[in-house]
Amino acid sequence: MKPPPFEYHAPRSVAEAMEVLAAAGPEGKVLAGGQSLIPLLNMRLVAPGHLVDVNRLTELDTVEAEPGGVRVGALARHARVERSAGAAAAQPLLRQALRLVAHPVIRNRGTVVGSLVHADPAAELPAVLALLGGSVRLARPGAVRDVPAAGFFTGPLESAAEPGELAVSAFFPALGPRCGTAFHEVARRHGDYALAGVAALVSLDDGLRVTAARAVCVSAGPVPVVVDVTGHVAGTSPAVVSGAAVSGAAGTGTSGAGAFADGWAAAARAVAGRVEPEDDIHASAAYRRHLTCVLAERALREAAASAADDVGTRR
Amino acid sequence: MTTRLFGEPVPRREDPRLLTGRGRYLDDLGAGALEAAFVRSPHARARILDIDVSAAIEVEGLVAIYTWEDLPEEVGAPLPLLIPHPALTRGRTARPLARDVVRHVGEPVVMVVARDRYLAEDACALIRVDYEPAEAVVGVEEATRSARLVHDDVPGNVGAHLVQEVPSAAGLGAREAIDAAPHTLSFRLDIERSASMPLEGRGVYARWDADDRSLRIYSSTQTSTSVRMAVAARLGLPLTKVEVIAPDVGGGFGVKIVHPWPEEVLVPWAAMLLGREVKWTEDRREHFVSSAHERAQVQHVRVGFDDxxxxxxxxVTILHDHGAYTPYGIIVPIITATQLPGPYRLGAYRVEFSSVYTNTVQVTPYRGAGRPQAAFCMERTMDRIAAHLGLDRTAVREANFIQPDEFPYDQGLTFQDGRPLIYDSGDYPESLRMLKELIGWDSFGELRARAAAEGRRLGIGLGCYVEGTGVGPYEGGHVQITSDGRVHVSTGLTSQGQGHETAFAQIAAAELGVPLERVSVVTGDTRRFGYAVGTFASRAAVMSGNAIALACRRVREKALRIAADALEADPGDLEIVDGEVRVAGTPGVAVPLATVAVLANPLRYAFDAETARATQFAGTPSPDRPPVAEGEEPGLEGRDYYSPIRSTFASGMHAAIVETDPLTAEIRVLRYAVVHDCGNLVNPMIVEGQIHGGVAQGVGGALYERMVYDEHGQLLNASFMDFLMPYVTEVPRIETAHLRTPSPLNPLGIKGAGEAGVIPVSAVIASAVEDAEGIRIDRMPISPSELFDLRRAAG
Structure with missing residues (x-):
């Protein structure tokens, strides 16, 4: 378990990094936190001719509030973003998701942008970017482009980043008013990739009626699967959003707390109906689909409750 | 008075070193040595047609490439079958490098030596081995049915078959007794594969001294003395020219008792041939596919019982999966078969096993060594009986316990040491009483009802076992007190984190009456102690502990004899306190052990003021006697051995409360209680640590770990990403209580504790999940996905 030979580059500036990457072309690979790349190298599953280590590019170690969202630089570690009060205030789903990313020692090294570019459909951050409709900024000498999440994840471990491009940052839109988020997962062990996981984003109007509800699933297909379930819950009564109906124990999907609860159950079923899990050594596809349904209902209800709290706070 | 050291929870003296990165493990040694890497078979069953190394030869830094054809006959011969047994009629072992056939994925085919491991792996990647693959034999039942053979000359893939039968007191055979019983049940149980999986894999580092024609080997092993003998024999070296040292070893759990591994032969051989230091450090992927696994069995049970x-x-009929080879004989299924009766007096017992070859990694003992399977079988049977009769599960166990006045209790079986399986001591009813109290067995109904009211689902389970520990043939101890008053203890068996530096020092300090700080302990170094068996089978404390105590008693006796002369006192009036020999009850009349050590070694040459006291003009006690009296030896030291007539039997009972999520089917262990009896405790903190570690591995085996082979014999989860060892977050807090029934078999009255924690865990968790769910659990481990499937099947 030693990597095959490669040429190592440690550029001192973003400009230099872009030049090196451009010169390396398809043979170039960026090393940031290394939490996925190093094991792949050691198992000789990848053999890039050039490794471009960006760890000296401190100018990319940034977490900045921008109008309408949070921009995370390519060298910002998971742990830094997780602990950033500004990021959490602007978009609470970031912290909710990062707590589920592996273990603290991995979060101390791994980077948010690295996880996005790695584009593992079992990972949390691609799902978050997809749910929020964020984007990734890709740069090459003389050209910068922002690729929206919807077009960024192109397949398992495949992204729109092209050879020679450096992902310099990612943008996560802020949480809107009267909105709430939640992220629920089931993993075999604490910190493992999830067997199933669902993040939800729910928006209410001032009368606590649902105006939009979306969910995204991890480990559910080749890329993060975003499902709009607004149709199942739009305009439904606010009265039962918070309180007992939201606490996780409720609902096998059929335990009716009135039409509203049925709406969430139907929404959860709709989410589960959209995923394409596969059997693997840890769980059957049927179980993963079942879990997705359970977790979707939990996440959607919790997101709705959080949105209702936000409305309450604003009043 | 000195602190009473034996039985005290003395903090482990090795921990500061091991926990602050100052341990010296195999890979910490030999910086600058050449490094080896291996080309291993990607096929489970294949013929080797050709090996082409031409491209690899171009790699810069390459030193050597060896295939089987390059090995001298004695090096390339099949590795030893370590423990022959009459029932193992078709034992088979691998060659260090495959000759013409490979029998599992991971079998070594080519050895590469290069300037470093990176280059060695680069060269491996360029070696082309041309295979003719064949369909693999995977799974014990398929192996017995299949026309495909793992070894061409082993029909039916059965390497060994053994039946043991103990008739009832009335002379009925088990089958007759079952037929005549008021109630009978029959069922099938399955246990999947797991593995020792020490965090440090195997490793060997060899130094050949061409001038001295001697070989020093460092190996991450559980038996340095036996590696020494095996390698010396293979390489044709005089035993006195080979030293083997086990440095700090990062866990063994059984896998490192197997020896000599292919690499343990090949690395020293290459070092001699090349005249260079050579090292090989196993990586994780290699450990998964090239070391050893355990556990997998299919058991068919038939039981007859009364009201x-x-x-x-x-x-009980057992199909035991032995993988591709049987280097460690049939110890694992023998232990399953003979430890199955546990703490129970069975009317009549028949057990039969077939040990079956498959195209998978070989099976050798892993902590528990066949006992977890035995406990699973017996305890599932007890739960079935309880369910059938509508009785409390503890009541059924109580009805079957061997009673405290029945010891020694002869189970009528032949144990893994070839000796009668006779329990020496124990108190099973008391153990169960303590367990029920610890876990709150009788009040669990209320807890369950309260949880149910909150929509939560709880279950309780238990499991009992008896464990033969301290297996022979012997261990030895050497104790030397030097003229600086230091006490040097050595024993031949090795340490893999058990805390021997502490526990053995406690024994020596207590026996000799010296402060603990003055005692140092060396293990696993053949330069210090050449005769030993090894560290396995919960035997180190029993075997070396007692041997060291006996050696200390010799030293103590000699010290008193010499001090009596010096103090002009009767040896019987002397005591040793705080490193001083004193006349009891006469303060001030004393001589330090350091001085006794000086006096014990008559000298011609002084090298300091202290040793001057032992020189020839310093006033010899008597000019008429030789300086070293008849029957005496110079020096204050002693050596002794402990060789037990048979094993001593520890026991334990565990209980757990689990919660199963009604929606997600996740299984969480809320409480885990252990009552443990290993006789007298040398150090209760170390015993508890052993139990905690064992339970953690047991939880792994019950809920997380499995070796997933596909039908082609490919191991699908050969990494820590997919082989799920529990993290600390998955291991429950463990509550322990100790019962002490000292062993009458050894001077210290102790029994082994190393494997205790792991043995009943799968049985306990199965019992608890079954209780929570009302669904029969007869296969372990169990995952949430499988529980989900079971729920669906149960409707």
């Missing part, structure tokens, strides 16, 4: 749940007859 009280007393077992009148038990008949």
């Amino acid at each position: 009280a749940g007393r077992v009148l007859g038990l008949d």
